[in-house]
Each structure stands twice: as structure tokens, then as C-alpha cells.
Amino acid sequence: MSDPVQFWKDCSAEFASSARAPNSFFVRRAALVAELVSRHLSSGRMLDIGCGTGQLCLELASRGFDVHGADLSSLQIEIAIQAARGMLDSPEERFQVCTPDSLPFEGAFDLIAAIGVLPYVQDQPAFIQRTLSLLKPNGMFVASCTNPASLFTLVTVTRHILSFRPKRAWVSTLRNLVRTGLSRGSCVDVRAARQCRSASALDELCRQLGLTIEGELDLYNVDWGFLDEFPFERRRFGRLLSRHFGWSHIGAYRVGSGASQSRASGGR
Template identity: 70%
Template structure:
């Protein structure tokens, strides 16, 4: 996807300790990050001291409903964030309010129905234990595709649970898809050895059976 955008100002939502920001900084991007975890933000600030100027202004604590930055960015990323967001539509609108008209939005979602989930559920069933933790993990895998689940209340959440659902939401928000990558997260079979070089059939299969979908989008021009 890197061929779709030139270096510019970028914001990584859910930046954690700043790994993606640091990688893109080496490629010429002016990087900023936001995260819910004060511990992760402090780690990012400390790591950035040797690489970036004024890291305290670049990495900031956010809330589920507020992104602590003004202005507009050439690139906004939200990788591994969507499963922990209750209202995907609201989150997308808040993110796009900070995106330049010519900018790119890159986000990922987890497919609950995937080859990885099927294998994980099978392994978990074989290790059956009649306790609350075992049943909790099983419910997490079936509902979210994640071992630990999320803090989101599934009864009220408005989330995208597949690649197609994320693409539809972005289309409804005025975005056009310009690139996609689907990862199985399965170690055997070399399924993820060359994901960018898959043929048409391989792309179709990975879109429907992959565990993690990453989409790159741009605002449609009127």
C-alpha cells in the first residue's frame, strides 16, 4: 500500500508504544500517535526521544470519543483498533474529520469467521476444562475471533465483523477503497508468505477466510 501515498503528516490511532510511527518516520513521514493507554504513550515518548523532536507533542493520550489533535493529516491509520471500538461509524467520522481531502485512511478489522478462528476453536475444544475461564475464551473466539475478546458490550456494539462490512461502512462514509491486504494468521501452509502476490483466487479466498483485513481508502472526489 505504500505506493499509494507520499510521505506527509500521519496520525496512528491506537499507536501503542509507537512501532508503526517509528517505521514510517524512517520513510520520511511526520508522525503522531494517540492511544488509550497512558503506559503505552509514555513508552512511545521515551522511545521517540532519540528519533523525533518534541515527542510529548507527538504522542498523546486519547479517549474513546476524543482524538487530541487538530489540523488535518495526509495519512491516518487504525491498525488493530476496530475490535475495541463500540461504534465503528462514529469512530470513522471522528477520524475522517482529521483527514485531508487528498489523504488516505488505513484501517483493519478482524473476521470472526476465519480459518484461524476455526483452528483456534478446535484446539480449545480439545483442551476442554469445566471452568469459567475455558467457557469465556470459547465465547470470545466465537464472537470476536480473539482469545481475550474485547471490552466492548456485544449487545449494544455497532461493529464491522468482516472485510465486506468494513468496506461497506467506508463506502457509506464517502471513501473509495484503493488497496487491501488479508492475512490468515496461520503458521502452516505458507499462507501468508507472499500475501501481496496472490492471484485472483488467492485474494478471494483470503478475503473470506483470512483473520485480519487491512483496507486503504481515499475520500471520493465530488
């Protein structure tokens, strides 16, 4: 297992560039996650763990949320601060660097998001339990997991094989894609990791931790635009396909026994 801080230091510039590119999957995903959240929560104090360059925070701030973001990458936090200038008050206080084991904010939150974070967490049950301790009663937790058996992985692996190069980097990328669905792999030991690698696995873990399912969203992330064009308008069969063959599954979960388990809005 590699050092997660060093991992993100090494790849943060590349990720920050792709994440803020026009029509980037990550920009679109942030907007869709904000829509998913808004269907179940109108406002409140929000924390985005692994906020990156701040796209989700800015999306939710425009919808009335009191946003805060934390990330291991100082470069991405600086970009988030610059992006928030003129839109949010005191962006330096709202976006701060964290460590793998601690967050720079105090108090409880109505909403905590961890989008694109879980694939880089060695022990996901422990991480989610720590996160839930920061939520208010009846608060919401929104997280995503990556499906290695997705259409995106199949397409990307096929293209990678067709571009064969007898180099170690080529072999490493292929191994990472097959194991994790990520071209870079991650900073975890996948053989020993306690991770959810499917929508069903993430749902089951969250149920075991006392959460109820509010809604969900599945994105393919392939360059066939029609697949992800209107994800909230999929019919039952389309939702079933995207749940099993989509690359990024986002679940919205509620703390407390009063939470609705209906999936009518943005769900299955």
C-alpha cells in the same frame, strides 16, 4: 459494555509484551501496513489512532512521514516514546494518551490509521465519521477489522477445545473467540454493537461514508508461515481466499471523488 480505558489498563502490559516480541504478528502487520500505505501515499502528516507501542508510526517515520500516535494506554504510550528516542524529534509531543472521545492533536492529517482498533469500538460508523473530519481533502484512511469466521479463529477454537478446563475463564475465552475472533473478546456489547466483521462489511461502510477503495491487505495470522509470507504477491484466487478466511483485513480508503478505485496494487 465495559469501560474501554479500564479494559486497556488491564491488558496493556500483556499486549505490549506480545506486540514487540521478535517475529510477532503485530510487528509484521505494522510493516506490511506501512508497505500498503507507501504504495498509495509517499509522505505527509500522519495520525495513528490506537498506536499501541508505536510500531506503525516508526515504520512510516522511516519512510518520511510526519508521525503522531494516540492510545488509551499510558503504558504503551510510554513504551512508544522510549522506542522513538534517537529516531524522532520530540517523541513526547508525537505520542500522547487520548480518551475514547477526544484526541490530543490539532490540525488536519494526510493519513489516519486505525489498525486493530475497530473491534474495540461500539459504534464503528460514528467513530469513522469523526475520524474522517480530521482528514485533509483527498486524505487517506487505513483501518482493519477482524473476521470471526477466519482460519485463525477455527484453528484457535479447535486448540482451545482440545485443552478443555472446567473453569469460567476457559468458557469465557471460547465465547469470545466465537463471537469476535479475539481471545479476550472486547470492551463492547457485541449484541448491540454497530460493527463490521468482514472485509466486505468494512468496504461497504466506507463507501457509504464517501470513501473510495485504494488497496487492501488480508492476513491469516496462523502459525503456518507460508500463508502470510508474501501477501502482496497473491494471485486472484489467493486474494479471494485470504479476503474471506483471513483474520485481519486492512483497507486503504481515500477521501474525495478523485480517488482511484483500482485494486491493482495490494488489492483484489
